[in-house]
Amino acid sequence: MSTTDIVLIVVIALMLAYAIFDEFIQPLRQGGTLLRVPLRRTNRLDTLIFVGLIGILIYQNIIHNGTVLTTTLLISLVAMSLYLFYIRRPKLLFKATGFIYTNIFIPYTRIRNMNLSEDGILVVDLEKRRLLINVQQLDDLEKIYKFIIENQ
Incomplete structure (x- = not known):
């Protein structure tokens, strides 16, 4: 087995661990999930370029009679990448005391201001940071608004 x-193997294991964490453990952190809002996907072109480059590596490995293990691992890497960036949906999870956005728990007490931009992006101002939450459907913004009003 080469380096x-x-x-x-390490990269695939880390990607698999993240997929399991995001799908099964994240909703249980900080209490039960009270509201789940799907978010818009980003960086689709970057993933397509990444998969294309790995495809070139697979082709080169086959042409130069590389090991079957390397080819299989590269195909597994493509499959994990496609799952993480095209099949899995990013989500905003609302809990009783805060919300989880990009795998970070943010308590409601850190929110200083909330605004809605003209293009339907929810802007949440924290102490030192501004979050731009791009929901998949505009109706979800109303759900978020009602949820935050009811739980504050």
Whole structure:
């Protein structure tokens, strides 16, 4: 087993661990999830370029009679990438005491101001940061508004 195969195994294992964490553990953190809002996907072109580059590596590995293990690991890496960036949906999870956005728990007490931009992006101002939450459907903004009003 080469160093390349070991690195591929580690990367695939980390991607799999993140997928399991995001799908099964994240909704249970900080109490039960009271509201789940799907978000818009970003960086689709970046993922397509990444998958294309790995496709070139697979082609080169097959042409130069590389090991079957390396080819299999590269195909697994493509499959995990496609799952994480095209099949899995990013989500905003609202809990009793805060919300989870991009895997970070943010308590409601940190919110200083909330605004809605003209293009339907929810702008949440924290102490030192501004979050731009881009929901998938505009109706979800109303759900978020009602949820925050009822739970504050």
